[in-house]
Amino acid sequence: MMLGTDVSDLSTTAANAAAQGLSIVVPLYNEAAGLPFLHQRLGALAKTLRQRYGLGCEVVYVDDGSADKTLDIARGLGAEGLDVQVVSLSRNFGKEAALMAGLDYARLGAVLFMDGDGQHPPALVEQLVNHWIEGGFDVVYTAKAHRDNESRMRRIAVHGFYALINWGARQKIPADAGDFRLLSPRAAVALRQLPERNRFFKGLASWIGFRQIRVDYEPAARAHGVTSFSPGQLIGLSIEGLTSFSVAPLRLASLLGVVLATVAFLFGLSILWETWMSGKSVPGYPSLVVGLMTIGGVQLIMIGIVGEYIGKILSELKARPIYFVAEHSVKRGEQEAGTGASIGQRTAAE
Ligand code: UDP
Ligand code: MG
Numbered sequence: 397m398m399l400g401t402d403v404s405d406l407s408t409t410a411a412n413a414a415a416q417g418l419s420i421v422v423p424l425y426n427e428a429a430g431l432p433f434l435h436q437r438l439g440a441l442a443k444t445l446r447q448r449y450g451l452g453c454e455v456v457y458v459d460d461g462s463a464d465k466t467l468d469i470a471r472g473l474g475a476e477g478l479d480v481q482v483v484s485l486s487r488n489f490g491k492e493a494a495l496m497a498g499l500d501y502a503r504l505g506a507v508l509f510m511d512g513d514g515q516h517p518p519a520l521v522e523q524l525v526n527h528w529i530e531g532g533f534d535v536v537y538t539a540k541a542h543r544d545n546e547s548r549m550r551r552i553a554v555h556g557f558y559a560l561i562n563w564g565a566r567q568k569i570p571a572d573a574g575d576f577r578l579l580s581p582r583a584a585v586a587l588r589q590l591p592e593r594n595r596f597f598k599g600l601a602s603w604i605g606f607r608q609i610r611v612d613y614e615p616a617a618r619a620h621g622v623t624s625f626s627p628g629q630l631i632g633l634s635i636e637g638l639t640s641f642s643v644a645p646l647r648l649a650s651l652l653g654v655v656l657a658t659v660a661f662l663f664g665l666s667i668l669w670e671t672w673m674s675g676k677s678v679p680g681y682p683s684l685v686v687g688l689m690t691i692g693g694v695q696l697i698m699i700g701i702v703g704e705y706i707g708k709i710l711s712e713l714k715a716r717p718i719y720f721v722a723e724h725s726v727k728r729g730e731q732e733a734g735t736g737a738s739i740g741q742r743t744a745a746e
Pocket of ligand 1: 425426
């Protein structure tokens with residue numbers, strides 16, 4: 397029995413890339429206001445890619461239980477120049493689940509993840525595709541060029557997060573990498589094979605390896621509306637990412653335990669020494685209470701950390717589906733004959 401997975405037959409060469417095609421996955425949560433414009437830009441992008449590389453494109457819109465008219469608008473979008481799939485989830489499952497659904501439904505070879513709020517510039521996609529086709533890279537990820545416009549506190553928090561998650565890791569997760577990322581066909585297949593339910597895409601996309609390259613970019617301002625992630629949710633997501641990806645917090649807990657125990661031991665020795673030398677017992681209710689509270693607090697925090705991991709194990713064990721699709725439609729692109737791959741060709745070949 398083979399315990400690994402061989403995806404070598406899916407390697408991309410400049411010659412076979414065009415035939416594999418590109419699926420663009422766009423998660424949508426209340427993005428009705430900007431969707432028509434985004435779709436128009438993606439149509440133009442598909443045209444450019446077809447002309448330049450002969451690359452066929454499809455877009456997979458994943459409606460993540462939007463409360464506005466996102467789904468209605470997505471259903472009505474025309475398929476000029478690219479195939480359009482609309483996958484509607486049964487409720488709001490969160491961005492990671494929406495990305496997973498998109499990855500599952502993507503039918504062409506390479507997969508590109510892109511936000512639906514216009515922050516990920518379609519113009520940059522050409523460069524990403526170029527790294528894949530001409531450069532032979534498998535994971536082309538983008539990262540914020542700088543964080544100048546963010547507060548000092550936030551920068552420190554981000555720095556601490558990556559330091560912790562990468563602590564002792566063989567494959568480091570690049571700091572600042574976003575979800576705007578292109579996966580070659582073999583990288584996409586590799587990512588689909590990972591069985592866990594608690595997904596942390598940034599981490600997993602880095603973990604699979606292959607040839608990776610970073611592209612710095614300046615995220616555009618949100619085209620409309622406001623971000624759907626509050627600071628509280630971001631902290632939640634960070635804990636989620638940390639615990640589903642790394643055991644660093646557990647190691648930190650053990651380390652802290654060792655440090656505290658050592659300090660306590662040395663303190664005990666010093667008390668003994670003092671009593672022995674001066675003959676008086678050390679008065680010490682305050683220090684006793686402080687010591688007790690420190691140990692108590694640290695223990696509670698550590699139990700909390702262990703609890704997070706037990707929660708993860710429980711949710712993996714329950715093995716519930718990551719999402720439910722309530723509705724799915726496919727519109728075949730109206731494009732000139734003989735250009736690139738389209739969904740029809742792929743499904744016929746399968
Ligand atoms: N999104 C989603 N489900 C959610 C929240 C967000 O599919 O529960 C989508 C959203 O429509 C957008 C992308 O994820 O396309 C990024 O969301 P947002 O712009 O709010 O996040 P930010 O850019 O601030 O990180
Ligand atoms: Mg955004």
